[in-house]
Amino acid sequence: xxxxxxxxxxxxxxxxxxxxxxxxxxxxxxxxxxxxxxxxxxxxxxxxxxxxxxxxxxxxxxxxxxxxxxxxxxxxxxxxxxxxxxxxxxxxxxxxxxxxxxxxxxxxxxxxxxxxxxxxxxxxxxxxxxxxxxxxxxxxxxxxxxxxxxxxxxxxxxxxxxxxxxxxxxxxxxxxxxxxxxxxxxxxxxxxxxxxxxxxxxxxxxxxxxxxxxxxxxxxxxxxxxxxxxxxxxxxxxxxxxxxxxxxxxxxxxxxxxxxxxxxxxxxxxxxxxxxxxxxxxxxxxxxxxxxxxxxxxxxxxxxxxxxxxxxxxxxxxxxxxxxxxxxxxxxxxxxxxxxxxxxxxxxxxxxxxxxxxxxxxxxxxxxxxxxxxxxxxxxxxxxxxxxxxxxxxxxxxxxxxxxxxxxxxxxxxxxxxxxxxxxxxxxxxxxxxxxxxxxxxxxxxxxxxxxxxxxxxxxxxxxxxxxxxxxxxxxxxxxxxxxxxxxxxxxxxxxxxxxxxxxxxxxxxxxxxxxxxxxxxxxxxxxxxxxxxxxxxxxxxxxxxxxxxxxxxxxxxxxxxxxxxxxxxxxxxxxxxxxxxxxxxxxxxxx
Numbered sequence: 001x002x003x004x005x006x007x008x009x010x011x012x013x014x015x016x017x018x019x020x021x022x023x024x025x026x027x028x029x030x031x032x033x034x035x036x037x038x039x040x041x042x043x044x045x046x047x048x049x050x051x052x053x054x055x056x057x058x059x060x061x062x063x064x065x066x067x068x069x070x071x072x073x074x075x076x077x078x079x080x081x082x083x084x085x086x087x088x089x090x091x092x093x094x095x096x097x098x099x100x101x102x103x104x105x106x107x108x109x110x111x112x113x114x115x116x117x118x119x120x121x122x123x124x125x126x127x128x129x130x131x132x133x134x135x136x137x138x139x140x141x142x143x144x145x146x147x148x149x150x151x152x153x154x155x156x157x158x159x160x161x162x163x164x165x166x167x168x169x170x171x172x173x174x175x176x177x178x179x180x181x182x183x184x185x186x187x188x189x190x191x192x193x194x195x196x197x198x199x200x201x202x203x204x205x206x207x208x209x210x211x212x213x214x215x216x217x218x219x220x221x222x223x224x225x226x227x228x229x230x231x232x233x234x235x236x237x238x239x240x241x242x243x244x245x246x247x248x249x250x251x252x253x254x255x256x257x258x259x260x261x262x263x264x265x266x267x268x269x270x271x272x273x274x275x276x277x278x279x280x281x282x283x284x285x286x287x288x289x290x291x292x293x294x295x296x297x298x299x300x301x302x303x304x305x306x307x308x309x310x311x312x313x314x315x316x317x318x319x320x321x322x323x324x325x326x327x328x329x330x331x332x333x334x335x336x337x338x339x340x341x342x343x344x345x346x347x348x349x350x351x352x353x354x355x356x357x358x359x360x361x362x363x364x365x366x367x368x369x370x371x372x373x374x375x376x377x378x379x380x381x382x383x384x385x386x387x388x389x390x391x392x393x394x395x396x397x398x399x400x401x402x403x404x405x406x407x408x409x410x411x412x413x414x415x416x417x418x419x420x421x422x423x424x425x426x427x428x429x430x431x432x433x434x435x436x437x438x439x440x441x442x443x444x445x446x447x448x449x450x451x452x453x454x455x456x457x458x459x460x461x462x463x464x465x466x467x468x469x470x471x472x473x474x475x476x477x478x479x480x481x482x483x484x485x486x487x488x489x490x491x492x493x494x495x496x497x498x499x500x501x502x503x504x505x506x507x508x509x510x511x512x513x514x515x516x517x518x519x520x521x522x523x524x525x526x527x528x529x530x531x532x533x534x535x536x537x538x539x540x541x542x543x544x545x546x547x548x549x550x551x552x553x554x555x556x557x558x559x560x561x562x563x564x565x566x567x568x569x570x571x572x573x574x575x576x577x578x579x580x581x582x583x584x585x586x587x588x589x590x591x592x
Contacts (some may be wrong), residue, residue, distance in 0.1 A: 020254060020527040020534065021052040022247055023068040027078050028055045035422045036077040039228045042423065043239050045521070046415060048255035048550070049247040056081075060088045065097035065218065070251045072243075073105040075226045081106035086120045093124060094216030100246045101125055103189070103226045119189075125222040126213045127191040141190050141206030144183045145225075146175045151200050154249070156241035158473060159461040160436040161411030165204075176238075179410050179435035188224040210242070212250075221246055232421035234408030240415075252555025254527060254536070254589075257470055258413060260516050262548035262576050264466035265506035266496070267431060267513065269405050269476040270297045271382055273344045274305040275314050278322050281479035285328065287486060292493045294333040296509045298382035298405065299326070301369035302342035302362075313343065317369050326373050335509040336373075337380030337401075338366045340387075348385030356391040363395055379403070380510045382476075386433070390419060397428040402518075403510035405476065406430040413471050414513050429514040434462065434473040442481030442488075452488050459492045467504045470550060470574075472513060516546070523547055533557075533590045536577075538564075544579035549587075551575040557590035 024040050026032075037053060044051040051072075054063060059071070071092065086106060093099050106121050107130045108114060119130035131139050146165045149172055153159070162174035163183060175183045190206045197213025197220075210223045227239040247253045259265065272281070284290065299322075305312035316322050326336060341347030341362030351359045370378040379402045383392065386407035396404060409415055409432040416423060417430035424430070433440055436458050439448060445455055459475075466473055482489060499505035525538035534556070538544060544564070551559060552574055559568050559577050564585035569576045579585050 018067060018069065018529040019050075019052070020529075021050045021068060022251065022253070023054045023059075023063065023071040024051055025059055025071055025073055025078060026053055026055055027080065028057050030055070030077065034077065035232065035418075036074070036228050038423065039231045039236075039239070039418055040072065040074055040243075042416060042418075043231065043236065043243050044247075046258060046413070047240060047244050047247065048257055049243065049253055050526075056085050059092075060085065063092070065092065065095055068097070070098040070100065070246060072100045072246070073102055074228055075103035075105060076228050078106065079104050080108045080110055080112065081120075082110050083120070089121070090124060090215075093218040093220055096217035098219045098221070098246070098250055099124065099215075100221045100223065100242065102223045102228075104130070122193075124215060124220045125191075125224075126195050126197050126211060126220070127193045127208050127222075129189040129191045129207075129224065131190060131192065135190060139190055140187050141203060142185050142187050143203055143205045144175045145186050145188070145201050145203050145209045146173050147201040147210075148172075149174045152176070153465065154245065155200070155238075156244050156469065156471070157237065158411055158434065158465045160434060160458055161237065163437045177435070177437050179407065179433060179440055180438055182438045186225055186230075191224065219250065221250065229421075232418045234417065234419055236409045236415060236418060237412045240412060248550075248552060252552045252592075254534070254549050254551045254556070256520065256523065256525060257548045257550050257576075258517065258520065259470055259472055259513075259548070260506075260546040261578050262470045262550055263504065263506050264468070264470045265472050265508045266463065266466060267472065267474040267508050267510055268293065268295045269382060269431070269474055269510070270295055271339055271476060271478050272297065272299040272314055273339060273384065273478065274300065274312050275319070275322075276312070277479045278314065278319070278325060280483040281325055282321075283483045284479055284489075285325070287489075289482075289489060289493070290329060290332050290334065292496070293507050294335060294509050294512075295507065296335050296337060296380050296511070297329055298337045298339035298380065299366075299370055300339040300342065300344040300384060301366045301373075302344075304343045304346075306343070306345040308343060308346070316373050323373055330374060330376075335380055335511055336370060336376075337378045337382070337510070338363070338370050339382045340366060340384040342366045344384040347383070348387050351383075351387050351389055351392070353389045353391065356389070356395075360391075360395060363392060363399075367399070381405070390424065393417075393425055393428065397425045401428055402514035403429045403431055405474065405510070406432050408432065410435055411473075413473060414510075414517065427518060429510070429517055431474040431510050431513075434475050440475070441477055442485050443478065446481065446484065452485060455485070456488050456491045459488070460495050463492075463495050463499065463505060467499055470576075472508060474510070519543070520547065525549075530588075533588050536585075536587050536589070538579070538585045540583045542583060543581070544583055544585055545581050546579065547585075548576055548578040551577070551589055555592055557592060559587045559589040561585070561587045 114132035301316035303315035382405035
């Protein structure tokens with residue numbers, strides 16, 4: 001109720017000037033907070049984009065493209081819509097506004113029926129969809145979705161999170177894929193008709209999945225996927241990707257980077273699952289592998305690996321060789337955390353949402369053993385075999401952990417995870433694993449005969465991706481498998497070192513990025529339209545250092561710092577304003 005009152009009070013005063021906000025349209029009377037709305041707000045916060053919730057009445061009473069240049073029409077939360085609202089959206093787009101029309105927005109009338117014979121928004125989308133009269137229960141198809149590889153990268157789908165679908169042509173068509181699963185399947189409305197815009201993503205079986213087209217003086221980005229539903233079910237990559245595309249690429253909005261200094265990089269998470277990882281790790285040590293980094297290293301510390309009593313574990317508390325290795329890794333600046341639950345395979349196969357009473361002790365013992373060996377808090381975590389019951393995340397957060405490796409949201413940057421439709425936890429960050437198609441580790445590459453040259457190419461492309469997009473991803477490996485691929489590791493570390501030397505790349509630990517994310521959430525900032533320029537103001541309770549704003553060069557002239565400490569740099573596409581100290585900052589950037 002407070003939020004609704006606040007919006008009603010603020011919006012009339014904003015109608016006379018442009019904002020640097022995306023508007024998110026929700027129905028009148030919606031009680032906030034609502035997890036279907038919060039998913040969008042949290043995604044925008046992580047992408048560094050400004051977003052404002054407005055309701056139907058506010059939109060129809062005066063929201064124009066001159067005030068909000070972009071409006072999101074979200075899935076799930078606004079399925080019912082009036083004819084008057086549909087008409088107002090059409091007017092908004094024709095007058096120059098940009099709409100992001102998502103999945104089932106407005107699919108039903110105010111009386112709860114499907115419009116006949118198709119969605120009333122079909123003319124805006126550019127294709128006929130929600131064909132209930134014709135297709136009944138078959139109006140939604142479930143199958144793989146594909147796009148040109150270059151398009152997927154623009155939508156923030158990193159290399160490895162898609163696989164070649166059709167190799168014909170210089171830019172192969174790729175299908176979105178997942179770790180273990182291969183090609184993933186997604187629900188989309190069956191579409192009919194010839195699309196006159198630029199198709200971005202398609203379904204080989206059911207038609208258009210995403211496309212951008214001109215409507216009058218405006219544009220409509222049609223996304224025929226349930227983005228907030230997917231994010232709620234641990235697949236947030238597409239919501240984040242389309243949100244970044246809409247805000248940065250189409251609306252030319254400035255964003256607050258999620259990376260320190262807006263510098264892209266990788267987290268390399270080493271998993272020490274059992275005692276047989278220690279000797280290969282010492283081989284890697286002798287080769288200088290751990291002179292790179294810093295890395296996140298997760299250890300299953302118990303004496304057993306598969307079942308109690310098998311004596312195949314690391315046995316960190318009683319293994320002098322392992323203790324010496326940990327001391328060496330600490331001396332190199334790496335971060336040592338827990339790899340779950342004491343007995344690696346036993347945890348992986350048996351931990352569940354119903355047996356916390358039995359399995360919590362393994363988290364406790366593992367954390368205590370690691371902290372005994374390192375003499376510092378173990379605040380990073382990786383679950384054996386990725387088995388992460390919600391109760392274990394609750395326990396981690398309650399016991400000082402900042403971050404955890406996660407098999408949900410694969411392909412994404414670090415995120416506060418949504419699970420079963422709601423935010424999983426308040427502060428702890430999930431670090432989704434970055435797969436290469438259905439694989440992620442050297443053991444899998446070996447088992448399925450992935451050539452070393454192919455792995456090398458992927459790692460190099462992934463580094464290029466995080467550098468270009470100024471983002472982060474997590475890769476993981478085990479010492480035992482990695483020791484068999486020295487040429488691949490050399491290529492990975494050499495590429496990283498060269499880009500680090502030029503200030504374009506960093507290795508990060510999970511904790512470093514999680515702590516930065518926490519500090520970043522305390523940053524407040526706004527941009528004010530002054531006519532021919534934007535005036536930016538930012539503040540932080542203690543320290544703005546390394547906070548960085550990314551402004552598309554196609555939308556802004558070179559920023560000028562007017563107050564505070566900051567540098568202004570640039571790349572081919574963006575201006576970068578990076579705070580170098582202090583707790584307040586102001587800069588201006590002219591409009592293009």
